[in-house]
Amino acid sequence: MASHxxxxxxxxxxxxxxxxxxxxxxxxxxxxENMPGKAWWIGFTVASLGAxxxxxxxxxxxWNGLGAWGLNKTVGWAxxxxxxxxxxxxxxxxxxxxxxxxxFRQNWRNSIxxxxxxxxxxxxxxxxxxxxxxxxxxxxxxFSLPIPNQYGxxxxxxxxxxxxxxxxxxxxxxxSLVFWYxxxxxxxATIRDRATGIRQKIYSVLSFxxxxxxxxxxxxxxxxxxxxxxxxPLVLSVHTIVSMDFATSLEPxxxxxxxxxxxxxxxxxxxxxxxxxLLLVTRKVLGLENYITMFHIEAMNKIILLTGSIVGVAxxxxxxxxxxxxxxxxxxxxxxxxxxxxxxxxxMMYGCNVLMTQLMWFKKIRTNIPISWVLSIVVNIGMxxxxxxxxxxxxxxxxxxxxxxxxxPTWVDVSVxxxxxxxxxxxxxxxxxxxxxxAMAEVKLILKSSSEQAKKKLIAHGGLDSEQVDFYKDALxxxxxxxxxxxxxx
Amino acid sequence: MSTTKYILGLFADPDELMHGIDTLQKNSVPIYxxxxxxxxxxxxxxLGIKDSRLGYAAFMFGCLGGTTIFSMAYFMLVQDxxxxxxxxxAFAVPDFVPITFxxxxxxxxxxxxxxxxxxxxxxxxxxxxxxxxRATDDRFVIAIDAKGNIPHEDITNLLKEAGAVxxxxxDRKYVSYE
Numbered sequence: 001m002a003s004h005x006x007x008x009x010x011x012x013x014x015x016x017x018x019x020x021x022x023x024x025x026x027x028x029x030x031x032x033e034n035m036p037g038k039a040w041w042i043g044f045t046v047a048s049l050g051a052x053x054x055x056x057x058x059x060x061x062x063w064n065g066l067g068a069w070g071l072n073k074t075v076g077w078a079x080x081x082x083x084x085x086x087x088x089x090x091x092x093x094x095x096x097x098x099x100x101x102x103x104f105r106q107n108w109r110n111s112i113x114x115x116x117x118x119x120x121x122x123x124x125x126x127x128x129x130x131x132x133x134x135x136x137x138x139x140x141x142x143f144s145l146p147i148p149n150q151y152g153x154x155x156x157x158x159x160x161x162x163x164x165x166x167x168x169x170x171x172x173x174x175x176s177l178v179f180w181y182x183x184x185x186x187x188x189a190t191i192r193d194r195a196t197g198i199r200q201k202i203y204s205v206l207s208f209x210x211x212x213x214x215x216x217x218x219x220x221x222x223x224x225x226x227x228x229x230x231x232x233p234l235v236l237s238v239h240t241i242v243s244m245d246f247a248t249s250l251e252p253x254x255x256x257x258x259x260x261x262x263x264x265x266x267x268x269x270x271x272x273x274x275x276x277x278l279l280l281v282t283r284k285v286l287g288l289e290n291y292i293t294m295f296h297i298e299a300m301n302k303i304i305l306l307t308g309s310i311v312g313v314a315x316x317x318x319x320x321x322x323x324x325x326x327x328x329x330x331x332x333x334x335x336x337x338x339x340x341x342x343x344x345x346x347x348m349m350y351g352c353n354v355l356m357t358q359l360m361w362f363k364k365i366r367t368n369i370p371i372s373w374v375l376s377i378v379v380n381i382g383m384x385x386x387x388x389x390x391x392x393x394x395x396x397x398x399x400x401x402x403x404x405x406x407x408x409p410t411w412v413d414v415s416v417x418x419x420x421x422x423x424x425x426x427x428x429x430x431x432x433x434x435x436x437x438x439a440m441a442e443v444k445l446i447l448k449s450s451s452e453q454a455k456k457k458l459i460a461h462g463g464l465d466s467e468q469v470d471f472y473k474d475a476l477x478x479x480x481x482x483x484x485x486x487x488x489x490x
Numbered sequence: 491m492s493t494t495k496y497i498l499g500l501f502a503d504p505d506e507l508m509h510g511i512d513t514l515q516k517n518s519v520p521i522y523x524x525x526x527x528x529x530x531x532x533x534x535x536x537l538g539i540k541d542s543r544l545g546y547a548a549f550m551f552g553c554l555g556g557t558t559i560f561s562m563a564y565f566m567l568v569q570d571x572x573x574x575x576x577x578x579x580a581f582a583v584p585d586f587v588p589i590t591f592x593x594x595x596x597x598x599x600x601x602x603x604x605x606x607x608x609x610x611x612x613x614x615x616x617x618x619x620x621x622x623x624r625a626t627d628d629r630f631v632i633a634i635d636a637k638g639n640i641p642h643e644d645i646t647n648l649l650k651e652a653g654a655v656x657x658x659x660x661d662r663k664y665v666s667y668e
Contacts, residue, residue: 021502021628022525146562155566159575164588167559171592173597182603185612190626191526192618193666207606209616212626214537217529217609222542227599229551234595241588242593444528448504 006449006460009468013108014443014451015481016290021444024291025190028438031286032191036433039285044429050422057415060135066136075395075404077414079283080134082387083420086270087127088169088265089383092235093271094120095176098183099231102224107450108299110442111291114187115282116275116434117180122427123274124173126420131169133416161244170240172234179227182220185210186441209265234383246390253394258321264315266383269307269353273379276300280373282432289481291438294367298478301366301398304379308357311386332396341406342393349389352382367478406414452482494659496522497650498622499632505514507630508655511536513634513652519645522633525625542647544609555597560590581600620666622658629655 014024062067072076094117101109132138132335143149144166144393146156155165188207195203212215245264246254257263276297283292322334337346355377359365366372397404450453459469473487501507507530514521524530558642563586567573572580607613625631635647636659646657 025527025627077599100609146566153566155571158563158567158589159582164495164592166590167589169575171596175595178603182606186527186626189618191624193620193626204618205615207611207618208614209618210612210626211618211620212525212532213523214526214530214539215523216524218534218539218561219542219544219606221529222544224550226545226602230548230595230598233591237588238592285632361525382551441528 006454007419007468008464008472009473009475010450011293011310011472011479012450012452012455012482013111013293013446014291015148015293015296015479017453019290019451019453021446021447024440024443024447025194027288027290028436028440028443029191029194031432032434032436033400037285038344040433043425047332047422047425048430052419052422053415054423057412058129060412061133061136061416062138066134068410070408070410070413072405072407074398074403075392075407076470077134077395078407079409079417080130082256082384082391084127084130084134084136085221085242085391086262086384086388087123087130087420087424088273089125089239089267089270089387091120091127091172091176091271092239092264094118094123095172095179095231095235095274096268097275098179099228099235099410102228103232108296109439109444110446111288112275112279112296112300113182113442114435114439115279115437117183118273118431118435119278119428120271121180122424122431123271124169125427126177128173128426129423130416161241161248164241165245168226168238172238175227175231175234179224179231179347182223182227182444183439184435186212186220187436187439190440191436203486236264238345239264240319251398252327252329253390254430255330256318256321258314258317262311262318265307265310265314266386268352269304269311270380270383272300272304272307273376274437276304276372276376277380278428280369281378282387282437286437288430288438289472291443293481294403294479296356297369297372298363298366301360301372305357305374308353308360308379312354312357313352315375329399332397336397337389337393340397342389342395342396345385345389345393348351348385349382352378353386356382363478369480397434418421456486491635492640492642492659493661494636495663496660497635497636497639497642497645497649498658498660499654500622500624500656500658501505501581501630501632501653502628503530503653507632508533508536510632510652510654511650513632513648514645514654517644517648519634519639519648522635523569525631525632525633527626530630535544538544544602547605549604551593552598553631554601555567556590556594557615558597559585559593563589571642618666619664621660621664623665 007230036044069078069080077293094113097109098118101113126422127271132141135141144163158164185208188203189210189212192200192207209251240263243259247256247259249255279292280297283289322330325331337349356375360370364471365375366488392407396407455472459472460465476482476487477484499510504526507524511521511524511533515536516517520599524533524537526533554592564581568581619624621633622629622631632654634643639645642659646659649657
């Protein structure tokens with residue numbers, strides 16, 4: 001049944017008075033059905049300028065070859081693979097939220113899964129462009145596919161982690177896209193049935209003729225559950241395989257068996273940070289404070305704290321194993337992160353990822369929106385430096401001191417990176433303009449059980465443990481979308 | 491003779507909708523279909539709708555995907571062009587695990603979703619067969635085939651009693667063709 005009353009000690013997932021099913025539709029579709037405001041236009045202008053810079057820098061790379069980047073014989077992978085791993089990592093939160101949290105029946109995922117999944121798709125697009133770009137000759141990407149060719153056929157080498165990566169990233173992207181779009185169908189039908197004219201025609205094509213009949217919903221739920229079931233190991237496999245690109249090599253600093261879980265935790269860590277960065281702004285600009293509440297923000301901060309601490313443990317383990325292995329090259333690599341010429345990158349990595357996230361132990365910080373926003377950006381900077389340290393700092397001083405070198409990025413390196421951020425935000429801003437940024441059908445599902453008004457009714461109905469009610473009211477004090485005065489008199 | 495083709499009972503609340511279904515079934519009024527803006531759990535049991543068999547399809551597609559890529563890898567690296575990589579065996583099964591897993595997932599996802607679209611007649615550009623426009627927004631709609639189910643007034647009263655906020659007598663089956 002749709003309405004079973006939830007325990008009072010659970011914080012509400014939808015706040016606000018008189019939220020009806022119609023109100024949810026109106027609130028979520030406001031940015032889709034109206035012209036965007038000034039904030040959107042400013043953001044879109046800046047982001048699309050960034051995207052133009054990306055197009056220019058990538059074209060320049062393809063025209064002139066990889067010599068346009070700052071790579072040298074010692075550091076053969078630098079900002080390209082750093083950017084790739086960074087973006088793939090960011091792309092992990094969406095599927096984690098939509099798949100793993102679905103399996104664990106975490107209802108708070110319902111109002112953030114749509115935008116997080118969209119973010120995943122855009123981040124993986126950015127990552128994939130790096131893979132194509134770092135080939136220098138993008139048409140050579142064809143040789144990473146298992147298709148017949150005129151050299152024999154000379155097949156791809158399935159023993160290579162780089163080929164596993166091709167399979168992992170392409171599967172991850174296409175399965176995420178299917179999961180996201182299937183979930184969008186009911187909401188697209190909602191837009192269609194409210195629209196007129198050309199908009200109705202467009203959304204009619206996009207909604208595949210969705211009607212919301214019983215059988216359709218039944219199949220839809222089966223599909224979502226199975227997709228969640230298969231996406232859960234998929235999302236864990238993707239970053240595992242990305243880490244194997246490094247871990248299966250013999251390079252000190254890369255040749256580490258702890259890499260798969262360490263990378264997966266880091267990916268979820270940075271992914272949630274990016275979701276936090278985007279949603280804290282989105283909820284304010286689009287006026288969605290009632291659906292993305294303080295509970296959601298705090299829950300995400302808790303996950304950032306957990307995964308950040310796992311990453312911290314992984315860092316310590318790496319140092320211990322380097323010492324314990326008694327391998328001098330291994331030991332030097334890790335010492336070099338602090339005493340070498342890139343000491344500042346090492347400090348950024350350990351400082352941003354481990355020290356700063358430990359602040360999240362304090363509830364005051366977890367529930368403070370400006371601080372959470374700043375910390376989420378700090379995490380993303382830290383995670384970029386983590387990949388930079390692993391890739392460039394491990395490479396730049398190899399076994400033979402005569403070939404030691406530094407890496408200096410050219411303007412093309414910098415432009416591709418800044419441009420990819422512009423590309424990402426352009427796609428995200430277009431998404432919140434034309435598609436519902438919150439899964440309406442799924443939020444409607446929890447309205448009767450987990451909303452603030454349902455809890456108010458429970459309190460008014462009486463018969464509850466007064467200690468639990470006080471606990472609930474205390475929890476509400478941190479909510480910015482709840483009028484706490486309503487509760488004082490009650 | 492009335493021109494009514496379908497009678498629609500519009501409910502504002504899923505629990506009242508369930509109550510409406512019970513009332514109609516108690517009075518032996520057959521229900522054509524129910525349209526809701528969100529999935530209602532337990533409704534398919536009430537309406538006697540069988541479990542979805544998409545899970546079996548998904549399993550089959552998964553097996554197909556895993557077998558396909560494993561056979562491809564076997565043919566390419568063992569049969570057609572075995573490479574000597576440090577004298578290690580060409581048939582390196584552990585190395586084939588990641589790609590086998592990925593294609594199992596890939597085929598499961600695409601196979602199952604395409605089966606879902608095929609079985610439910612969903613495809614881009616399909617004319618939506620919508621009986622009530624608010625059924626995707628905030629109304630929970632029970633549709634009753636009016637032909638043979640008379641008198642219509644009785645059905646209307648039953649729906650109203652069960653808590654319907656509005657009862658519509660539609661002369662056309664779908665409102666979305668205009």
